[in-house]
Amino acid sequence: MATDTTAPADPAPEPPEAVEAAPASPVPSAPGSDDPKHPQPAVDVPDLRLLLDGKYAEVRDLVRTNLAEYASILEEQETLDREAFRERVKEVVLEMAATGQTGMGFPQEYGGGGDVGASFAAFETLAFGDLSVLVKVGVQFGLFGGAILQLGTQRHHDAYLEDLVTGKLMGCFAMTETGHGSNVQALGTIATYDAEAREFVITTTGPEANKDYIGNAAVHAEVAVVFAQLEVGGQGHGVHAFVVPIRRGGDAAPGVRIEDDGLKMGLNGVDNGKLWFDGVRVPREALLNRFADVSEDGTYTSDIENPGRRFFTMLGTLVQGRVCVGGGGINASKVALAIAVRYGLKRRQFEATSETEEELLLDYGQHQRRLFPLLAATYALHFAQEVVAGQCHQAFSGEVSDDADGHKFRRELESRAAGTKALGTWHATRTIQECREACGGAGYLAVNRFTALKADTDVFTTFEGDNTVLLQLVAKGLLTDYSTEFEEMDQLGMVRFVAGLAVETVVERTSVHKLFERVRDLLPGGDQWDQEAGVLDSDYQLAMLRFREEHILGGVARRLKRGIDSGMNPGEVFSRVQDHVIHAARAHTERLVLEAFVDKVRAMPDGDNKVVLGLLCDLHALSLIEADRAWFMEHGRLTVVRSKEISRRIGSLCRRVRPVARELVDAFGVPEEMLRSPELIG
């Protein structure tokens, strides 16, 4: 952190390897106090928790109270059979809905809370508990409710919102098909307008065009928002959404076939199913017509001419789902870390520093190295999530204009949501796994939470957008600079666009000269900025990430152009550059995440909490650089000496985090009832 500008500059020349092992001063040292310049700070847990809870502390506390009240669900997940558990989850969701916690994002006139930001806070906090409850809430209020709210108009709002907010009307979001999950523009379900009857006819075409993995479909949903290719008078207009009743009195509606998706790895409290439509008729008004409509006589109208752009505009209004899933993954990580850190503070194994008492796991350097960078990343992602949730709140609360600036804001929001979701959910998978292993065989017992955490969060990395595909979306936005053509382009189009039009802009933007200029905004040193700054200087850390992001991006653009110029098939060109594309998106998102953390710490009032979060922020930044240090060395931005120094610093930061590790997980405010693990956490 910037406060650490007293950090020594690089030791030059190549340090005698000595420095790698131990601190400069070889005095025996108590854990955490190995730097006499920095006395051990004490964490004020309630204060830190308030910082984490932010604006919506009250909402989060409401959810915490609800979670504790329904804590039995964690055991019921193990003891009830699938059918009974599904019913129990529904029951809990409805009872929670009655407290208002699940309807925060809906307009007040329909019984909602009228606060989009509050809905994210409520959803995220729910991730401390059973995740079937979380996902069922997401399906009912986020996906189904969100589609009605965002894609529909007054008539749909009046017809459905009040009942869906209470959960009286259960619905589902029927987009994905067996054959198409990521490429939803190519869905096989069609909706043909019958002008005479003034109805749409919904039909599943072909063997893989059935809807699949649809939450709430197997048992509970009465209606579905069905995404289908609209055809009017023999002409296709792309994918649109329709409200279709699928079940009446528990039985499938006429023309609708429903199958249960069966046992899943986790989330078995959610009833996922398949849907087939055999000429199912719905009235003309069933079209969710905010962005396009069909008149009685069969005239298609839309304010957005380009079908691709229209579709992505529709999808864009559903960005809240991604924001929610990212937040869910990040908060599930907190549960895992809280257990693993507390176990590490209770469990002893092997004599190490003492002949008579075995050592606490958390006093082992390797154990700190496995857990603390993940703890730091969890804090970083928490604050990054706060930023994306805040921007999403703005966009959906009328605070963003409808002009070009607003357009760019929305595109950047979508990109940020995609990137944060991808990194947040991969982080969850990795963190939960590492924490399970850090709890040894005990972590394998279901009572100790990892069973459900692992199984339930697993699909987060591929639902609401496959993470790899999402990172491509991020890269596409970066490469096209969120140009207005952004939404219309498929993969091939993007390659051609970049190779043709955009490459010069990108290349120019990412020329070494420009990169240096931009870095200089952060670090006013000379061209040796990467040598002169202290590694604990946040501006140095940010400059490194910014340099990397733009450099990779420029490389991608140049490679795409070179491939096209050489006559290769654009798809083949893309395929070969794809790992760089993903790397660029990851680098970009990592920079945004670090920025969020740095900004947060800088804004804190002075005090011990600020010092501690500064340590965590440094640990996160250096861990990011360390993980990709080969790239930095390959691109001349990291010397061998400095690379080794960074690794050494990480060890020393871990030792400084060690004495406050318990406080740092306590500040997450995971209700004790949600941790279970009676023998692990003491």
Add this chain to the structure above:
Amino acid sequence: MATDTTAPADPAPEPPEAVEAAPASPVPSAPGSDDPKHPQPAVDVPDLRLLLDGKYAEVRDLVRTNLAEYASILEEQETLDREAFRERVKEVVLEMAATGQTGMGFPQEYGGGGDVGASFAAFETLAFGDLSVLVKVGVQFGLFGGAILQLGTQRHHDAYLEDLVTGKLMGCFAMTETGHGSNVQALGTIATYDAEAREFVITTTGPEANKDYIGNAAVHAEVAVVFAQLEVGGQGHGVHAFVVPIRRGGDAAPGVRIEDDGLKMGLNGVDNGKLWFDGVRVPREALLNRFADVSEDGTYTSDIENPGRRFFTMLGTLVQGRVCVGGGGINASKVALAIAVRYGLKRRQFEATSETEEELLLDYGQHQRRLFPLLAATYALHFAQEVVAGQCHQAFSGEVSDDADGHKFRRELESRAAGTKALGTWHATRTIQECREACGGAGYLAVNRFTALKADTDVFTTFEGDNTVLLQLVAKGLLTDYSTEFEEMDQLGMVRFVAGLAVETVVERTSVHKLFERVRDLLPGGDQWDQEAGVLDSDYQLAMLRFREEHILGGVARRLKRGIDSGMNPGEVFSRVQDHVIHAARAHTERLVLEAFVDKVRAMPDGDNKVVLGLLCDLHALSLIEADRAWFMEHGRLTVVRSKEISRRIGSLCRRVRPVARELVDAFGVPEEMLRSPELIG
């Protein structure tokens, strides 16, 4: 480091980025044939399968047949309740036992197959199927049977082996306690000799001294091999093993308390439980007395004087369990890869190279990059497993002498088994996860296998030795050069030993001069060997791994010594160097694995299969170097240009593997019934 003076200075100027993008020749190319010098080889699948199956092809086929016959177990795992599934698993285990497949490792006079190597082959192959069956086999025949066979003498063999080989007598292996899993020398159960009654009295002392996580204990075991601190006449002799009846007619034996461990993340067909002993009396003959005995009058005798060494000698005879778990993890990875690769050859998403047809997942560069290095590593680990299983066979078939050489052989075997188990099981966790994600949401449905694969294999990384602890064991062996003191040393002892006695040997052995000498054995070039050799030269690849291993090892030794010399607490010194210790062990094991692969390929007759395995071997080697390329750059063994070349080569090797990917997974010979995934693999 002095060697670092040869490190390339920072790239000056930035190397022409051109080389990073596409192959030198920018000619449009069909997948896999982008190198005109290398026509696409065709794989002879049956031949390759025979190569993989090796000496024990018949045994493996017997197990495959059994697996297919009991394929319903995969569904029963989902449909039966826990109690019924446990019974079903027991039934299947017993029926398989009747075919001889589970008793291969026992002497023929007791109904076994008299071939230790065959027992590994059988066990590994079983990992294609339900893993509760696998683990129950491991518990009954490996752990329980192995303890009776290896730690017992004739009287125990006569009393138990015949019945346990058929499964008529079910037993368990009661070592781990709630309080001690890794540090089993500190177990809390005691066995006091009562000379008057000529009995041992087994007692659980203290709240965490109960046995825990013991497979077969909750329901099926009638006897347990109990590990306890032996006390004779008030004197402690360390941990010994006793045969203790724990259940009669379904009820716990007097003085024994049994509790079910309850629901686990996976492996719920195995009945794990806790055991408490309250002064349970067993006759003097219950001591498994191969390595130590107590006479009737209470005289303790052992050929091995040092208690630590005695204990580790006992443990050493149980190395087969670790060999088995490693092989199980590797083969479970094959199931995941077979499904993911076949899905990638069926599933299309997004138009890429064609305007009319969507692209196969496996034709995307990123998809190849996620799966093929894991495929290559699976082959590498398979051959490494063959080596360790072969050496284990030798050691347990009287082919290894009892002198110092034999001693060293056994210690190296233990180290190799530990390393292969750690890398093989972490590989399984990673591969199964990556394959699940590569199958998208479909991978989340239980019918598609990943549910069970993920949940069941998860504990492999921490049972039969926590992987991190195992890697420390490997490093300890390397640092002490398998000295005879090796087994006696605890962690503190090791630090002191290395810092005191061994450091000079290690430092001398890993001096730059010696390192270069050893590398020169492989690569007769000059000191520029790392610049001159082609990156596809196996000798170059091996030299790189060998250099790394020894360099890290030398660094660890020096750091330990320096810490001790500076007056730090040895435990604190160890803690700070621990990540290097782990890195050294990993580097060592990775070198052994690569050597096994290279040796295998070199021994193959010329032909297309050799060409293809050569590609895979290169892919594996370069992936290892790429993953740690930062280290190689930091230590002057990799230039920026070469580092980038390696990444590029990996992409090009992936494209060459692509056309034979299906054949490469088919050669694993996973029975179709074990893949399930009806909609994924087509």
